Amino acid sequence: MFAKTILQLSQGLQDRQFSAVEIATLFLDRIEKFSNLNAFLDINRDTSLKQAKAADKRLAERRANPLTGIPIAHKDIFVTTDFKSTAGSKMLANYKSPFNATIVDNLQSAGMVSLGKLNCDEFAMGSSNENSFYGPVLNPWDKEHVPGGSSGGSAAAVSARLVPAATATDTGGSIREPAAFCGITGVKPTYGRASRWGMIAFASSLDQGGIMCSSAEEAGLIFNSMLGFDSQDSTSVDRPPENFNRYIDKDLKELKIGIPREFFDSNIDNEVRVAIQAALQALEHAGMNLIEITLPNSHLGIPVYYVIAPAECSSNLSRYDGVRYGYRAEDHENLTEMIKKTRSEGFGKEPKRRIMIGTYVLSQGYYDAYYLKAQQVRQLIINDFSSAFLDCDIIAGPVTAETAFKLGDKIKDPLSMYQSDFYTIPASLAGIPAMSIPCGFSSTGLPIGLQLMGNYFEEAKLLGVAHSYQKLTDWHTKMPDGIS
């Protein structure tokens, strides 16, 4: 049952083969059974079953849509009234929001049943999920390896089929990298598509909510309910609703797939390179044209990102001062000491490191050299994509240079950890939609991800290409051992 796709579950619910309550119970039991993965931070059986009952009522009354009764879980970056919202931080331990994130509300309105909150790197800062105050998440394919980050809980949970789909967020690769490491489908839409209302901010100009699930088609189905204009988010883009699965049955033979020369440098692991090349050949066999393109400034992605993201985070995290909510240090003589102690004790190493970097690059005398310069280079990276999309429809390449690394391998070396995001950061800086789909395994049995990137607002085409690949291959149906 847990191996069923969302489409199969949906069909079964419509046909009354099983109820939403039965499905919810099954997955809740799995969440408890596989709690060793540490994917979930908060569950609430009563609340989830109540939602499932409501879904069953809708199904019985024939007021359901394809998502009604399908379980989902949310990255703990999205605030929820039913569960705690910690952002993986001590700072927000036990914090409960008085309102839901728009995305959570949207999916709930569609009838999806929330099973709980998913572990992640603290304030979404990290590439391995080892920065969570609540401990690392284990990769279901090999528990000695990281699931990737920052949406590690989401990726592991979907991969181990503890839940059919999970929300996630991507700031520099936080959806695509863990999706690749855990062998699932992860999609980040165009910046402005997913409302940021209720999404705990890390770097506002880069943060974008997205989805993790088992296939491109499922992602499109969920996007139909999840995305859309939100007047509570000033950066939300007002566009008419669309069917994100409209390319699924289209003939995509004439599409041009751009292969960025810079994405196949010497850093890339050979097994990953082979898998990606095989995937590209599969697209070619499907009738698409492969062309070489160039993204000449992509090597500047990491330095630019590690100026802009920390700058924004240093400001976004200023609200955690112990005054109004969240953690407050004890034993302080005065106000300044209270704020200092609260922040010193409440934040983990990585947020502190980024707050320091961000504060530095915004300081008087450094602003022009770092922040302003980074914004200018960001524009160059955007221009790279604009030129590339004149020649191609979709850009394809690796998600990461290697497969999931071992727990503890990189946590002591932030710079090498930051390098994990080399291939994912450019799309984040440009704000274009991008995704990761499974395209093979390493000799040690770890998943490899293929990255696909589309032009602004071309999620449907992007999902169409991914779907045509998933029609030809079965990598996305593979599941790790030991999850039965």
Place this chain on the structure above:
Amino acid sequence: MGWLVSIGLETHVQLATSSKIFSGGATDFGKTPNSQASVVDLALPGTLPVLNEQVVEYAMRFGLAINGKINKRSVFARKNYFYPDLPKGYQISQYEEPIVEGGSLTIWVNNNGKTVRLTRAHLEEDAGKSLHDIYPTHSAIDLNRAGTPLLEIVTEPDMNSSLEAVEYAKTLYELVTWIGICSGNMQEGNFRCDANVSIRKSPDCPLGVRREIKNLNSFKFLQSAIDFEILWQVGQLEEGRKISQATVLYDANKNETRVMREKEDAHDYRYFADPDLLPLNITNEAVEKVAQDMPELPNEVKTRFAKTYRLSREDASLLGANRQTADYFEETVKQARKLITFDNLEKIISNWILGELFATLNKNSLKIQDSPVDPHNLAKLVSRICDGTLSSNLGKTVFEQMWISKEDVDSIILQKGLKQITDSSEIEKIVGTIISENLHLANEYKSGKDKALNALVGKIMKATKGKANPQKVKDILKTKLGY
């Protein structure tokens, strides 16, 4: 004293919107602490700002009123600093690209017009309040004010005395209340000034080192704080000391300024464009639309009053001090003109408003829009004076009665029998009686003592309870006494 003073003002004008600048929270004053703070104002995790369109319109109105440049593009920036009543840890303000730049305001000091150049006006949010006197060992935070929209208006250092600074502040106050963007309640902090004061030896020298006096929320404090500061700075320089740049606070009780922080303690605010808000783009059409709805401005109204109604600049200024007074005056003129044609009618109305009406309003702490005597009734009263029915003195009696009973002028005259006696024969009869009773006065007058005539007039007015027309009484007396 040989020193040239330069003063620039930064004024925080609270914009009169019902909701906050970036949230739906209400802006009502004096509510239960924190009852007006929305999830955005509290800076709860996951909240985002959305700009209140009304504040943009208000800023545009101001830009047009001062003939400034309304920028097609302006940018909201974050001003980062920690303070317990600053919930986000940053204030959203405008920094490098404000909504309004340039423009000027004309102020009048001793009947001379002077132009004060404005540097800029930008939109920002207010912070909350820290309260230190509620609990013995803790401070309390009230975030009701957090997110209240402010327009910060900055001048060039064009004012050269505390008087000019106060005149500028008053003129600005009149303007922002006139164009309806600020409700102007100074006790509630709707209008707060920071004054940058420096002195130098002559206009050829560069500006001296300035000190900024923070948070002056009354015209009186503004004046006394600047006066103190000037004297202090002169004292320092004349004793050979140097002035260092600083932010100071004015203590009204002690009438002195005290250093709050020196320049070296200045915050590094780490300004950067707020990524949660898009740049604010204003189209020409939007500006035109606001321009169409712009009212006539105070200076225009004052000039027009002086010119078309032949009033002194001073009277015109007083009548044009706010829209309500100006409207009251013009409405009274309009009504009175329907009732009577009289030379100087407008001057008489102006005198009545600035004299009797203002005095009575003040005594009763009422605003002109709440006056029991409305323009229609005042017009009628003035017309009864102009047509000779009432003497000026009787007019005041009628005014007092109208204030209390709100009755019609004519019915009060009738009830109280206040109608002026204009019938000559009747007056002659009374004059005859009074002369015969006061022959000594009549003789004194005949022997050249003019004062005696006034005494006789007084006795006649008393006998008629003030109803006789004094001019007529005088004329008849003179004839009778053979002058």
